Amino acid sequence: MAFVSSGYDPKEPMKDRITDIGPRDYNEFYPPVIAKNKGKWLYHEILEPGVLVHVAESGDEVYTVRVGGARLMSVTHIREICEIADKHCGGHLRFTTRNNIEFMVDSKDKVAALKKDLESRKFAGGSFKFPVGGTGAGITNIVHTQGWIHCHTPATDASGPVKAAMDVLFDDFKTMRMPAHVRVSLACCLNMCGAVHCSDIAILGYHRKPPLLDHEYLDKLCEIPLAIAACPTAAIKPAKVEFGGKTLNSVAVNNERCMYCGNCYTMCPSMPLSDTEGDGIVLMVGGKVSNRISKPEFSKVVVAFIPNEAPRWGKTTDTIKRIVEAYAADAKKYERVGEWAERIGWERFFDKCELEFTHHLIDDFRDPAYYTWRHTTQFKF
Amino acid sequence: MAKHKTPLLDQLESGPWPSFVSDIKQHAEVRAKNTQKVNYQIPVDVCDDILGILELSFKHGRTHWKHGGIVGVFGYGGGVIGRYCDVPEMFPGVAHFHTLRINQPAGKFYKTEYLRQLCDLWDMRGSGVTNMHGSTGDIILLGTQTAQLEEIFFELTHNMNQDLGGSGSNLRTPSDCIGQARCEYACYDTQALCHFLTNQYQDELHRPAFPYKFKFKLDGCPNCCVASIARADMSFIGTWKDDIKVDQAAVKGYVGGEFKSNAGAHSGRNWGPFDIQKEVIGLCPTGCMKYEGGKLSINNRECTRCMHCINVMPRALRIGDERGLSIFVGAKAPILDGAQMGSLLVPFVPVEEPYEEITEVIEAVWDWWMEEGKNRERLGELIKRQGFQKMLEVTNIAPVPQHVQEPRHNPYIFWKEDEVEGGWSGDINEFRKHHQR
Numbered sequence: 149m150a151f152v153s154s155g156y157d158p159k160e161p162m163k164d165r166i167t168d169i170g171p172r173d174y175n176e177f178y179p180p181v182i183a184k185n186k187g188k189w190l191y192h193e194i195l196e197p198g199v200l201v202h203v204a205e206s207g208d209e210v211y212t213v214r215v216g217g218a219r220l221m222s223v224t225h226i227r228e229i230c231e232i233a234d235k236h237c238g239g240h241l242r243f244t245t246r247n248n249i250e251f252m253v254d255s256k257d258k259v260a261a262l263k264k265d266l267e268s269r270k271f272a273g274g275s276f277k278f279p280v281g282g283t284g285a286g287i288t289n290i291v292h293t294q295g296w297i298h299c300h301t302p303a304t305d306a307s308g309p310v311k312a313a314m315d316v317l318f319d320d321f322k323t324m325r326m327p328a329h330v331r332v333s334l335a336c337c338l339n340m341c342g343a344v345h346c347s348d349i350a351i352l353g354y355h356r357k358p359p360l361l362d363h364e365y366l367d368k369l370c371e372i373p374l375a376i377a378a379c380p381t382a383a384i385k386p387a388k389v390e391f392g393g394k395t396l397n398s399v400a401v402n403n404e405r406c407m408y409c410g411n412c413y414t415m416c417p418s419m420p421l422s423d424t425e426g427d428g429i430v431l432m433v434g435g436k437v438s439n440r441i442s443k444p445e446f447s448k449v450v451v452a453f454i455p456n457e458a459p460r461w462g463k464t465t466d467t468i469k470r471i472v473e474a475y476a477a478d479a480k481k482y483e484r485v486g487e488w489a490e491r492i493g494w495e496r497f498f499d500k501c502e503l504e505f506t507h508h509l510i511d512d513f514r515d516p517a518y519y520t521w522r523h524t525t526q527f528k529f
Numbered sequence: 530m531a532k533h534k535t536p537l538l539d540q541l542e543s544g545p546w547p548s549f550v551s552d553i554k555q556h557a558e559v560r561a562k563n564t565q566k567v568n569y570q571i572p573v574d575v576c577d578d579i580l581g582i583l584e585l586s587f588k589h590g591r592t593h594w595k596h597g598g599i600v601g602v603f604g605y606g607g608g609v610i611g612r613y614c615d616v617p618e619m620f621p622g623v624a625h626f627h628t629l630r631i632n633q634p635a636g637k638f639y640k641t642e643y644l645r646q647l648c649d650l651w652d653m654r655g656s657g658v659t660n661m662h663g664s665t666g667d668i669i670l671l672g673t674q675t676a677q678l679e680e681i682f683f684e685l686t687h688n689m690n691q692d693l694g695g696s697g698s699n700l701r702t703p704s705d706c707i708g709q710a711r712c713e714y715a716c717y718d719t720q721a722l723c724h725f726l727t728n729q730y731q732d733e734l735h736r737p738a739f740p741y742k743f744k745f746k747l748d749g750c751p752n753c754c755v756a757s758i759a760r761a762d763m764s765f766i767g768t769w770k771d772d773i774k775v776d777q778a779a780v781k782g783y784v785g786g787e788f789k790s791n792a793g794a795h796s797g798r799n800w801g802p803f804d805i806q807k808e809v810i811g812l813c814p815t816g817c818m819k820y821e822g823g824k825l826s827i828n829n830r831e832c833t834r835c836m837h838c839i840n841v842m843p844r845a846l847r848i849g850d851e852r853g854l855s856i857f858v859g860a861k862a863p864i865l866d867g868a869q870m871g872s873l874l875v876p877f878v879p880v881e882e883p884y885e886e887i888t889e890v891i892e893a894v895w896d897w898w899m900e901e902g903k904n905r906e907r908l909g910e911l912i913k914r915q916g917f918q919k920m921l922e923v924t925n926i927a928p929v930p931q932h933v934q935e936p937r938h939n940p941y942i943f944w945k946e947d948e949v950e951g952g953w954s955g956d957i958n959e960f961r962k963h964h965q966r
Contacts, residue, residue, distance in 0.1 A: 152653070168732065170731055171692065174720045178638055192713065202711050221661055224657070229644070240641075242638040273548050276545050284793065296583055296591075296592050298628065324793075340863060341663075344862075374904075409865065414596075424589060427591070440751070441835055481808065
């Protein structure tokens with residue numbers, strides 16, 4: 149493992165330095181049929197789950213086979229993706245916003261072989277490498293964050309619960325029986341690096357215990373004023389603490405005020421708040437980002453807490469499945485999860501999904517909370 | 530033989546969905562065998578240790594990654610995230626495990642030649658584990674050591690013509706939808722504008738000068754496939770001003786069942802024959818459509834361009850020709866002060882190079898936010914704190930009813946002195962002449 153220089157000289161970091169060149173030009177990467185017909189597409193159709201055709205003014209067609217992927221992937225896997233793209237697609241491919249991979253070919257007769265090749269590949273453990281699907285009124289891939297694989301503030305894992313949830317939802321990745329598309333996402337803490345605040349179904353990691361205070365090191369590792377200022381509820385104040393016969397500068401936390409957001413921990417590593425029993429999952433539903441029919445909506449909390457049940461998060465995935473089935477059975481065509489809940493009323497939503505309503509689900513966070521309480525005599529028994 | 534036993538993770542190898550555990554295991558094996566004779570620059574067994582530490586987290590229900598750490602490449606304040614594990618003796622391969630964000634090409638189209646080059650670089654100088662892609666849009670290279678950061682950056686910039694993305698209090702890597710490349714709904718070229726903005730603001734992307742993060746996202750139409758309206762401090766959403774183009778013959782094609790409605794998106798269930806009255810006319814949020822005598826008519830002046838009818842009948846209805854985009858500001862996830870949806874700032878701007886009408890707005894917004902924003906205050910929070918009027922004032926945009934969902938609920942108007950006749954410096958003695966104490 150001898151060190152191999154790239155050509156960079158640490159003694160002269162500015163020598164031949166290239167900076168601020170930005171990303172590669174997208175024009176280099178378009179498949180020919182895309183480059184030729186860009187901006188001149190007439191219409192598209194989903195031929196079967198996971199297979200789309202787009203037709204251009206020129207009469208050209210591009211057939212897309214969409215496959216799911218764990219966004220966490222190794223270069224061995226990416227090389228296999230490249231091998232497939234070389235074999236079938238002239239060395240071109242693309243990734244979607246929802247971590248799917250799209251293989252494109254320019255004629256219909258190339259689709260069957262591509263699809264067969266993709267579906268034939270499995271990992272040693274038995275899972276599909278490239279399941280075809282994720283289109284139309286179904287459940288496509290889950291947008292998610294890092295979780296325990298790489299993040300310092302998560303309250304749950306990301307790749308694990310996503311794998312568990314997609315296994316449970318797999319049939320709906322492969323079919324299009326939903327009333328509308330269902331967007332599921334996961335964020336492993338309330339920083340919400342994924343767009344869970346506007347998803348049909350959102351899996352959110354949440355802490356429930358205030359930070360622990362590592363007084364001995366706190367003033368050495370942290371800027372105390374920054375930790376205090378980071379708190380959205382002003383729950384942190386400066387404090388003198390007796391420790392090992394010395395008086396140390398530290399902080400005190402008003403636990404009643406803490407919303408467990410972890411912002412203090414982001415500013416100060418001596419205030420960790422991960423906890424096995426404290427941490428778990430919040431489920432939110434009814435958000436959307438599209439402006440179709442109704443305006444974009446935030447997701448609403450419908451399950452306040454489910455413990456982390458590694459490795460398969462059974463209660464979380466069971467609850468999601470129950471919500472999906474209630475929605476599929478009851479919603480009208482084109483109705484998103486949130487539109488359905490609005491139409492039937494949230495009281496009915498809790499009935500139909502067999503979810504318990506508890507005080508945790510009544511908003512009490514600042515002004516917007518008021519607008520979520522009932523201000524009409526119209527409600528259902 | 531795996532280095533660590535991972536009985537919990539092993540349970541994620543079964544089931545149909547692609548298993549990241551199987552994938553990392555297969556790559557661990559590739560590294561161990563090293564048939565390609567790669568001169569690995571970080572521990573060969575790094576992938577074993579990733580699985581080992583993740584297994585420990587599955588067991589404990591807690592993360593084992595420490596807080597940040599200031600690492601990066603010379604002259605940049607973003608693009609690299611420092612990461613160290615808190616049990617380095619157990620998992621020395623991932624003791625230092627920094628992330629690099631690589632600025633993805635607009636639209637996320639790739640050639641295999643490029644991806645292979647990136648794989649070779651990352652296999653040799655990092656863990657070989659990636660995210661394709663991160664939530665913001667970058668290619669994420671997950672896990673390398675400090676000494677490799679400059680080497681990777683040198684190779685990226687010299688051999689791959691490729692730069693890092695944003696992190697920290699920077700402009701974050703802009704991202705866009707597939708746009709005109711393969712979508713008939715796109716009202717402007719999202720890739721062109723995304724690429725332009727990314728290059729135009731390289732300094733803001735690489736060197737932290739903002740109060741907090743700032744995101745651009747670009748959606749070609751109101752379907753908002755990249756969630757710009759929910760996730761970007763400034764979102765650029767395609768729209769049009771003139772009439773939806775109608776092909777009456779194709780409308781009949783849908784009504785007669787010749788074409789699959791909604792582009793075939795509902796074919797997994799028998800919803801019965803397509804009913805244009807119920808599924809299109811009846812669901813139009815403004816009620817501006819009619820289908821009478823075999824002819825569809827749209828009162829376009831009342832249309833709010835929600836996309837529903839176009840989504841349902843893409844062969845028959847097309848976006849108008851007077852195209853441009855709307856700019857929304859201030860969207861963000863809940864932390865700290867609650868989630869915010871983007872607020873409409875510019876109802877319509879044509880999208881034409883050199884995009885000056887767009888960059889003028891961006892720069893005016895940044896000037897204000899950099900002057901007035903508190904540490905870690907997102908743009909949306911500043912707008913709430915100082916008021917939307919202030920946003921209009923700094924961008925020199927005239928208020929129009931389109932800016933609000935409804936007018937204000939209270940009369941507590943902060944009048945400006947010059948708006949009130951005579952100003953605020955009244956004469957108390959003059960007043961007292963008519964009003965006793």
